[in-house]
Amino acid sequence: MTTQPDHPNPADRPQGPVPPGPQDGDEIPTCYRHPGRETYVRCQRCDRSICPDCMNAASVGYQCPECVREGNKTVRRAEAAFGGRPVTTPVVTWTLMAINVLAYLAEVFRTEEVVNRFAMSADYVAAGEWWRLFTGAFLHSPPPSYWHILFNMWALYAIGPQLERMLGSLRFSAVYLLSALGGSVAIYLFGTWAVGASGAIYGLFGAMFVIARRMGYDARGVLWLIGINVVLTFVIPGISWQGHLGGLVAGVVTTALFAYAPAANRKAVQLATVIGMLALYAVILVTLSPIGTSLTG
Structure with a gap:
């Protein structure tokens, strides 16, 4: 056998x-x-x-x-619609909400100290306290007022996750922060004092409109949303139209440059957009003097 x-x-x-x-x-x-x-x-x-x-x-x-590793080198990495890694959990949105809420809790316990030191103030910024351009966008009308932070956080919760998934976390962060700074720069030029994340939120409204147009969606609903909020900005007393409109313009410009950047050199154009916006803000702050009135953003 x-x-x-x-x-x-x-x-x-x-x-x-x-x-x-x-x-x-x-x-x-x-x-x-x-x-x-x-x-x-x-x-x-x-x-x-x-x-x-x-x-x-x-x-x-x-x-x-x-x-397996060699084969993975030839596999194209998935990307968000306008570059960056795809987003499953909108971590940046939740983080921004947490920072805003924590800042408000600080106001609850140390109202005057927090507001006086960190609110956006044109005079103090002109005197060299540049951090107020950033920190003022994370404060809100101090207690006993609650509607201000509730509206802004509801808006961020409603549109933030979708925008973060479309833009990618890094680009979403850039749009949010550049819009917040755009609102603060407008307050510096045309106001004197304000607090609130509304500049950043209006920037996200503008980003929604740009993305809807870029993706071929019906943008009329977004236009109605923007229009109603702009009207409320001028109808309700004590609201910073400077912060709202400054953030809106910054969000539209930043997102348009992100979304319409040519695919071949998209990352370079998007990086240049961030650097260019920051440089523009710096030039405005260094060369122009503040004027205006005190409001909330």
Whole structure:
């Protein structure tokens, strides 16, 4: 009676250079990455012996870790609609909401100290307290007023996640912060004092309109949203039209440059947009003097 050998005859194997690393032993093949482990499974791409710990399921058979990594280099990475990594969880939106809420809680317990030190004030900015351009956009009308932060956080909750998924987290952060700074710069020029995230929120309204147009969606609903809020800005007393409109313009301009950037050099154009907007703000702040009245944003 004849018997089948437990493994192929070495003479019958394809000729050629042996891949680096230990391959088959004299009698029993072992894993090329774990020489002490016997195995009869081979990588479908490089034909090296691999043990269960090194097996990666492929469409046919298994592949070794090196072949998987090499194959991944040729796979195009998924991107958000306008560049950047795709977003599953809108972490930036939740983080911005948390910062705003924490800042408001600080106002609850230390109202005068927090507002006096961090509110957006044209006079103090002109005197060198540049951080107010940023921190004022995370404060709101102090207690006992609650409608201001409630409206802004509701708006951020309603539109932030969708925009973050469309733009990608990094670009969404840029639109939000550049809109917030745009509102603060407008307050510096045409107002004297304000607090609120409304400049950033209006910038997101503008971003929604630009993206709707760019993607070919019906933008009339967004226009109605913007129009109603602009009217309320001038109808309700004590609201900073400077912060609202400054943020709206900044959001539209930034998002338009992001969304319409040519695909071939999209990242370069988007980076140049951020740098250009910051440079524009700096020029305005350095060369122009503040005028205006005190309102809330």
